[in-house]
Amino acid sequence: MSREAILQVRDLVKRFSGFPALDGLSLAVGEGEVLGLVGPNGSGKTTAINVISGLIRPDGGSVQVGGRSASGLAAHQLARLGVNRTYQVPRPFVGLTVRQNVEVAAHYGGRGHAEADVDEVLAFVGLEGEADRPAGSLNSAQQKMLDLARALAARPRLLLVDELGAGLGPADLETVRARLAALAQRGVALVVVEHLMNFLASLTDRVVVMNAGRAIFEGDLTAAARDPQVVQVFLGG
Amino acid sequence: MSDIPPATPEAAPSPAAARRAGGAPAAVRHGLTILLPAVAVFAVAPRIYPNGALLFAMMTFLVLAQGINVIFGFTGYLPFGYVGFFGTGAYAASLALLRLHLAWPLAMLAGAVAAALLALLLMPLLRLSGAYFAIASLAAAEAMYQLVSNPALVPITNGPYGLSLQAVYDGPVSYGAMVGVLALTLAILIYLRTSRFGLALQAIRDDPASAATAGVDVVRSRALAWLLSALMAGLAGGVYAWHVSVFYPDTVFDLSFTVFAIVFVLFGGPATILGPLFGTLALYGLYDAIGISTPQYFQFIYGLLIVVLVLFLPEGLVSLLRRRGIRVP
Numbered sequence A: 001m002s003r004e005a006i007l008q009v010r011d012l013v014k015r016f017s018g019f020p021a022l023d024g025l026s027l028a029v030g031e032g033e034v035l036g037l038v039g040p041n042g043s044g045k046t047t048a049i050n051v052i053s054g055l056i057r058p059d060g061g062s063v064q065v066g067g068r069s070a071s072g073l074a075a076h077q078l079a080r081l082g083v084n085r086t087y088q089v090p091r092p093f094v095g096l097t098v099r100q101n102v103e104v105a106a107h108y109g110g111r112g113h114a115e116a117d118v119d120e121v122l123a124f125v126g127l128e129g130e131a132d133r134p135a136g137s138l139n140s141a142q143q144k145m146l147d148l149a150r151a152l153a154a155r156p157r158l159l160l161v162d163e164l165g166a167g168l169g170p171a172d173l174e175t176v177r178a179r180l181a182a183l184a185q186r187g188v189a190l191v192v193v194e195h196l197m198n199f200l201a202s203l204t205d206r207v208v209v210m211n212a213g214r215a216i217f218e219g220d221l222t223a224a225a226r227d228p229q230v231v232q233v234f235l236g237g
Numbered sequence B: 001m002s003d004i005p006p007a008t009p010e011a012a013p014s015p016a017a018a019r020r021a022g023g024a025p026a027a028v029r030h031g032l033t034i035l036l037p038a039v040a041v042f043a044v045a046p047r048i049y050p051n052g053a054l055l056f057a058m059m060t061f062l063v064l065a066q067g068i069n070v071i072f073g074f075t076g077y078l079p080f081g082y083v084g085f086f087g088t089g090a091y092a093a094s095l096a097l098l099r100l101h102l103a104w105p106l107a108m109l110a111g112a113v114a115a116a117l118l119a120l121l122l123m124p125l126l127r128l129s130g131a132y133f134a135i136a137s138l139a140a141a142e143a144m145y146q147l148v149s150n151p152a153l154v155p156i157t158n159g160p161y162g163l164s165l166q167a168v169y170d171g172p173v174s175y176g177a178m179v180g181v182l183a184l185t186l187a188i189l190i191y192l193r194t195s196r197f198g199l200a201l202q203a204i205r206d207d208p209a210s211a212a213t214a215g216v217d218v219v220r221s222r223a224l225a226w227l228l229s230a231l232m233a234g235l236a237g238g239v240y241a242w243h244v245s246v247f248y249p250d251t252v253f254d255l256s257f258t259v260f261a262i263v264f265v266l267f268g269g270p271a272t273i274l275g276p277l278f279g280t281l282a283l284y285g286l287y288d289a290i291g292i293s294t295p296q297y298f299q300f301i302y303g304l305l306i307v308v309l310v311l312f313l314p315e316g317l318v319s320l321l322r323r324r325g326i327r328v329p
């Protein structure tokens, strides 16, 4: 990889009562790069994001952010280092308004610079009209955007996006794709977990394919589609 | 790590920044419209209204309800054993008065500090979730009760025979001290209702994982909320003990303190300043009117009320206003 790595993951292992959800996962993401992370359900993509964002501790392996060890850091510390994420199932603060949701992240997640402008973040994700509504009253597509807004308010250098497009109609999907592309344009590194290949293809060349907790392929999408092991994992069940 | 372009452009602070969680202007407004009137009413009321015991009890429950509000309404942890801090404050303050002969402000402070120390000791309980936390905190309160009422400790706590503070009793000053504790309590609540720290606590209540990814130090923030709420109960306990001046372990470790305070918060509306205030005034008023003379009617009405509340108004009375678009501080 030509660019300096913002994220370097080596040999991650995570077991859930013996079952290895991550079984020696290694991958790297360059500064400002967009990496697609694909794999069948249960292959460990969400678990990988949970470990990288500091929500769960791995049983083995290491995580480096910007060349420095981030192993053992708590989620709030990683947020302040510029690592943030969205959730596969959105997790808003339901008792707070949309604006307050974003405000918390802008204030606590900022990296010691000026705080992100809450109105601007809300406008970016198209929630400016819902600012004063309780977050619990948003529909699920809006809650996904609120997750994104909250992550952006912490001004990430690396954003992990877990199936943000899943369940969206074609129009919403295109909007989301355009927003992620705009973020990449601004230099935010992205790890995009997504099942929709067209969606990924327009955002990135490089993908990592996971199966059973480890990377089985790393390279560009078209090569992935021709790789016998990848084809077998997706078609052979 | 600093020369990376931000995800959102740098921008001059917008007017929205001032709207935030309310901020300082809202805090001042609440101070003038809630804290000041409430304190003034309780300070002046004894001159007009003869039932000082009712006024004092009401203030005590206002403080306890707001203490529950901090750790439950804002932060999401329901401590059934909350009365443990009250009882600990009562004993620590009393012993400071009786055995150490401290001046009363220092003795009251000792009550608060003792409650905070107990909270520190119980900090690991915050790792438990839901019902486990509620019950573990109850067990801790029971343990404190067993400790102070232990016959082996008669030389210090007088065990099950309770304490008498009649030698240092001062009705008006202890009443005034509770007015002061109420003022402090309301100031804390106004801070939580208008600050981003208060928002962070509510974020923890709604989703601790999300709060952490939003940059909130969950462990530290909930620890602060826990200490604050213990401090409030400890102060209330000390002043209560001084004012009633004769009490037993059963008096100040009575579980109904917790139950009442929780119901007052639920009735009025958690995570607001006014909800627990109205909840306490209304329901303690009701209790005083019919509960003391005819407890069976009261228990019936009270039980019914709880069922109706949980089923139809889980966010309390203030949610009726909120549904009409009225913001309740």
Ligand SMILES: Nc1ncnc2c1ncn2[C@@H]1O[C@H](COP(=O)(O)OP(=O)(O)O)[C@@H](O)[C@H]1O
Residues within 6 Å of the ligand: A016, A020, A021, A039, A040, A041, A042, A043, A044, A045, A046, A047, A048
């Ligand atoms: N908290 C958990 N407890 C137990 N098993 C889990 C937990 N989280 C994930 N798993 C298991 O780990 C495996 C990987 O899950 P996940 O990371 O969600 O996969 P993906 O996101 O790729 O669909 C699955 O078999 C899942 O059942």
Ligand SMILES: [Mg+2]
Residues within 6 Å of the ligand: A045, A046, A047, A088
């Ligand atoms: Mg997943």
